[in-house]
Amino acid sequence: MSERSTARALLREAGTTYAEQAGAPLTDKPSPLYRLLVLSVLLSTRIKAEIAVAAARELGEFPTAQRMRDATWQQRVDALGRGHYVRYDESTATALGRGAELVLDEYRGDLRRLRAEADGDVPRMRELLCEVPSLGPVGAHIFCREAQAVWPELRPYFDKKALSGAEQAGLPTDVDRLARLVEPDDYARLSAALVRITLEKGLLQEITTPA
Incomplete structure (x- = not known):
């Protein structure tokens, strides 16, 4: 070939x-972008991708940073458990709550404001993403790989x-x-x-x- x-x-x-596989096709709107962030956190741990995707699908019941923050820790743990994301469920539930708080505090729940702050500087965008608890460089790469579908400055x-x-x-x-x-x-x-x-x-x- x-x-x-x-x-x-x-x-x-x-x-x-992976966003589509998780039931959250990406658009340049707050909820799909936030769900991609959550998916990136889940995919960045040492766990099978299909399990991370399944857990992200379950966490879709909290589709915004506000809903994720307002959910109880146990509700987040239970959603992760339904996706069989059990090895890191407790620590990840905590990280997701803290991450939701950060997204609300820094970007008023809208990751398009993170994009605006980076102002086309891709390394700066990764730096800002790495401030999200439990994301890190691997998760930042995952987010950017998928977000290039709607944020052209990331391409290729x-x-x-x-x-x-x-x-x-x-x-x-x-x-x-x-x-x-x-x-x-x-x-x-x-x-x-x-x-x-x-x-x-x-x-x-x-x-x-x-x-």
Whole structure:
């Protein structure tokens, strides 16, 4: 397969963003952006991605920072438990409450204000994201990979994890060359697909083996 054909196959077979998988398709509005933040916190721990996604889906009952802050700690623990996010459920429930407080205090519940504060400076945006409890650099990369779907100043965003997937797939590991294989509106989907093939054994072979 050519590089472009491989990229198209990845989009077709594995190009669902993690936000979409969690039942929260991303738009540039406060609730979907906040749900992406929560998902990024969950995905950044040492736990299987499908469990983190399932937990994020359960936490969708608290779709805003206000609702997350107002939920009791036990309600957050219970939601995480329903998603089988049990190894870190108690500490994560605490972190989510503190994170909701930060988003309300600093950005009045609207992460578009974080974007405005960063003013197009992507490293600054990651710094601000890393202030969220239990997010850290890994979670900031996850957020940016997905948020590029609605925040064009992030594009193209392929971090080390995505580039590792590109290498496995025989695609360029130079960000600009990789970006030229798909349309800008598909960067987030390609990034998700590249990460997914690093996590799901045998997925790449399934995608690239002719029927």
